[in-house]
Amino acid sequence: MDTTDDPVSRAADLARELSSPVRVSIFRHLATEGPTRMRDLAEHLDLPEPLLSNHLRRLRDKHYIDVDRNGRTATYRITDPSIRDAVAALLTAVGAPRHDPEPAVDDNPGLTFARSCYDHVAGELGVRLLEGLLEDRALIRIPKGELEPGPAAEPSFAALGLGMTSVPSRRRLAFACSDWSHDRDHLGGALGAALMTGLISKRWVEPVEHSRRLHLTDAGREGLARYLAA
Known part of the structure; x- marks a missing residue:
């Protein structure tokens, strides 16, 4: 996540990232389904992997998501629960059905x-x-x-x-x-x-x-x- 001290600047930066439907879809999937592999994320979002990779790299650079590697397998996850909450609130504000993350395992x-x-x-x-x-x-x-x-x-x-x-x-x-x-x-x-x-x-x-x-x-x-x- 943006590490600047100004919360308004941090909020504005997250808002910029949420201006992309692709990135909102990425956040929404990771929030509701948990950590996901690149190939599975591409399948669920119906996106070509090269395009998806560019968006994931951007979000990683901003520290909004992180990746765990096990051999050749890369699994992506949201770094902070507050991001999940922000995405859920944004979708609810425009009338999308609320899809809260399920309780812990x-x-x-x-x-x-x-x-x-x-x-x-x-x-x-x-x-x-x-x-x-x-x-x-x-x-x-x-x-x-x-x-x-x-x-x-x-x-x-x-x-x-x-x-x-x-x-x-x-x-x-x-x-x-x-x-x-x-x-x-x-x-x-x-x-x-x-x-x-x-x-x-x-x-x-x-x-x-x-x-x-x-x-x-x-x-x-x-x-x-x-x-x-x-």
């Missing part, structure tokens, strides 16, 4: 068990589903965090409520999306979205009103028992 075990990450399943349920699909060879890891259908894709996904032919082709098919609550991955991309739609259509999970949390029904607990027992 320790205070919301339901959220860490099953929630939506945009349009796919995250939390422990999402992590275990991906691990099970990889073990079954329904999905195969390929370089750079991407995933592709494996030899068991058709029957495995059909049992979860989706047909491979119904998956839209206009977006990335599948990728490993970093899960902030478990330090592992869940399934993102078009397949991840179709999977969540399938689970909801089977009434194995139900969205919880005014929350990103997903409720696992009794039918879902039975239908997904082998994934949950992993």
Whole structure:
């Protein structure tokens, strides 16, 4: 963050950064979804990585966001909770639906068990589903965090409520999306979205009103028992 002593100057500087829709989108995503990898951020915001990289570099130079590196993986996060609050207030002021950050992990075990990450399943349920699909060879890891259908894709996904032919082709098919609550991955991309739609259509999970949390029904607990027992 700007380290000058004058709070008015600091506020003006942050306001300048919030004049860009791209940077507001970056802040909003990091505030609501937590630390995020570059590739996942580009996917969620539907932005080319070179453009996104320029904005991230600018925000890092101003110390509004920071990056944690683990090998070749870079994960971006907001440096100060007050920035998150400022972005939320700005969006609320123009009539956007309020999307407050969820309570801390320790205070919301339901959220860490099953929630939506945009349009796919995250939390422990999402992590275990991906691990099970990889073990079954329904999905195969390929370089750079991407995933592709494996030899068991058709029957495995059909049992979860989706047909491979119904998956839209206009977006990335599948990728490993970093899960902030478990330090592992869940399934993102078009397949991840179709999977969540399938689970909801089977009434194995139900969205919880005014929350990103997903409720696992009794039918879902039975239908997904082998994934949950992993």
